[in-house]
């Protein structure tokens with residue numbers, strides 16, 4: 724049994740098994756971006772995952 728209480732190193736939320744030690748694809752991308760030079764977004768990466776990336780920016784009502 725896997726009783727690992729892994730937490731997303733990016734946002735601190737419970738990690739999803741689908742994304743290893745991350746909670747979402749987005750956080751995994753963020754971490755990946757850090758490895759590639761501290762850049763948030765990866766050049767050439769299509770932003771069509773529908774992961775609610777823009778929803779966060781629009782959350783200013």
Ligand SMILES: [Zn+2]
Nearest residue numbers: 731734746750
């Ligand atoms: Zn996260």
